Amino acid sequence: MxxxxxxxxxxxxxxxxxxxxxxxxxxxxxxxxxxxxxxxxxxxxxxxxxxxxxxxxxxxxxxxxxxxxxxxxxxxxxxxxxxxxxxxxxxxxxxxxxxxxxxxxxxxxxxTARTAAAGELGAQLLARAESTRLTVFGTGVQARAQVAAALRALPALMSVRYVSRDGKPHARFEAALAEVLCNAPGLPELSGVRCISHAPDADSAVADSDVIITATPGGGALFTMEAVQPGTHITAVGADTRGKRELPDGLLARSRVVADDRAQAQALGEMQWAEDVACLELGDVLTGGAFTRAADDVTVFDMTGLAxxxxxxxxxxxxxxxxxxxxxxxxxxx
The missing domain is CATH 3.30.1780.10 (ornithine cyclodeaminase, domain 1)
Known part of the structure; x- marks a missing residue:
């Protein structure tokens, strides 16, 4: 043969x-x-x-x-x-x-599809089910995919704001998000309602959000730790290489951190900047591992992507x- x-x-x-x-x-x-x-x-x-x-x-x-x-x-x-x-x-x-x-x-x-699916599982398992406000950093393919994933996982979401790299509105990205929102389950009442907006100030947007998605090239901290409010869930996508980061110093230490793989996150993800912080793996949470979320917990899903x-x-x-x-x-x- x-x-x-x-x-x-x-x-x-x-x-x-x-x-x-x-x-x-x-x-x-x-x-x-x-x-x-x-x-x-x-x-x-x-x-x-x-x-x-x-x-x-x-x-x-x-x-x-x-x-x-x-x-x-x-x-x-x-x-x-x-x-x-x-x-x-x-x-x-x-x-x-x-x-x-x-x-x-x-x-x-x-x-794109498997990263979005991982973000969906993370939001479903770690975010507050009643979350209504989302801010996404980035305007690329993965930012779009993660917003769609969050809407599937958290049908109570009612508004989406985005922070762009150049600080300017992006009409094409807004149109793509509008299509996502129109196709999202449980949101038919949003037809014709202005629920997508550009956020010129990162910290203000973060402070007024229940869910944060960071989907950028990982060039540095995107907002300050002080802007993150109790109860926020963060899906961190962009840090997947040694030296990359999107989250500020000290945030992981005050958060409930979950990674797709602990060792890989410590080498390549946000946890490379906080290796000593306690961390669960999403598979453990998914299969019934002990995880309970208090209403004011800040949760971070550090995604580096598994083979x-x-x-x-x-x-x-x-x-x-x-x-x-x-x-x-x-x-x-x-």
Whole structure:
């Protein structure tokens, strides 16, 4: 069979035909459970700065499911001048028995969907259910995806404010958020109501919010610790590389901190700036670990992204593609 082996290629359009919010949420919940139960492994992350960007590899396996693979991904800000997406990602699945590549997947949509799904689970488990006001830092793809995720997790949310990098309103981002809000469950009464606004002052917006999402390149603290009010939940997305941060000094020490992976967060996430702060992992909370939230607790979900999220979602997509005969198979003798 070696000479007639095939490699399945799933490009952007094939992934779009297969991927759904529900599938991503199921896969990410599955990945966190596997991680918590130590049935899935995450290998040491490669994350290196380049002259024109950042390049990384996240890999892992689930032996009981014959799942092995990696995601090669990074951030190239110069892509914007060509009208391209700065984030680039590719997922590869292997046969663990032979090392033979089985499926190559475009990883951009996978990364966006699995990160949003993780944020949704975090908000559902850690934020106050009655939260009504949200502020998001950033105006990119992930900022949009995290707002949609928060609306799914917290249907009481009634308003969204955004803080932009240049301090100016972004009409395109507002239009994208308006579409998100119109499609959000439980919010039909918002049709025609002005519930999206630009926030020129970061601290004022934070002080008047129940939920904060930080989805920026992680160039430094985005607001002061004093602005964060009791009961606030923070989804921290942007710190995923040594030296990056979005949250101010001292905030983690006064917060209930939950990470996707403790060691990875201490190496690459917000916890690199507060390694001694106590921290739970989301998988433990998700599977019934002891976690109770007082009304005035500040909660922080430090998200650095798990290889298992990419691999399990990739596995689901591969299975669906085979079942539906989607994608392109190419000869890959070994």
């Amino acid at each position: 070696r000479d007639i082996a095939q490699l399945l290629l799933l490009d952007r359009d094939a992934i779009a035909a297969l991927l759904s919010t529900e599938l991503a949420l199921t896969a990410v919940r599955d990945a966190f459970t596997l991680h918590c139960q130590r049935e899935g492994r995450v290998f040491p992350v490669v994350r290196e700065k380049l002259a024109d960007g950042v390049f990384g590899i996240k890999s892992g396996d689930v032996a009981a499911r014959d799942l092995l693979g990696f995601k090669a991904a990074g951030f190239w800000p110069g892509n914007r001048q060509y009208g391209g997406e700065p984030h680039q990602a590719t997922v590869m699945l292997f046969d663990p028995a032979t090392g033979r590549p089985v499926c190559l997947l475009d990883g951009n949509a996978i990364t 298992l999220q990419d691999l399990v979602l990739g596995e689901y997509l591969y299975g669906a593609a085979v079942a539906q005969e989607l994608g392109n198979s190419v000869a890959w003798p070994w």
